[in-house]
Amino acid sequence: MKELLCITCPNGCHLEAGFEGDELIVTGNQCKRGIDFARAELTNPTRTLCSTVKTVFPKTPVVSVRTAGEIPKGKIFDVMHAINGVTLSKSIGIGEVVVPNVCGLGVDIIATSNILKENQV
Numbered sequence: 001m002k003e004l005l006c007i008t009c010p011n012g013c014h015l016e017a018g019f020e021g022d023e024l025i026v027t028g029n030q031c032k033r034g035i036d037f038a039r040a041e042l043t044n045p046t047r048t049l050c051s052t053v054k055t056v057f058p059k060t061p062v063v064s065v066r067t068a069g070e071i072p073k074g075k076i077f078d079v080m081h082a083i084n085g086v087t088l089s090k091s092i093g094i095g096e097v098v099v100p101n102v103c104g105l106g107v108d109i110i111a112t113s114n115i116l117k118e119n120q121v
């Protein structure tokens, strides 16, 4: 059995989960979503990643970004490396794509701030 912290909602249930043969055993969950979370964590854990990218604009040296969807947990360092390699040279706003199809995962990196447009760089 593996100890997990369910991050699906603010309750943060402490789970114990594991497979006995094909059957998934989960304890500590207060709702069914904890079972879904445990199954995903044990078979294909994913995360949404939030970070920042550099810009060429002195008034706004960084802009916040996130993955537009979930990515495999094991790819987080590859995606961070890709994000760290970006320097924005044009003004973008919330929801605009910063890195399309990052690392070939089928997920874009998008801006989560309008600060570049607000600062009128």
Ligand code: SF4
Pocket: 006, 007, 008, 009, 010, 011, 012, 013, 028, 029, 030, 031, 032, 033, 034, 035, 037
């Ligand atoms: S098991 Fe249910 S109640 Fe507990 S943290 Fe997960 S989603 Fe929330």
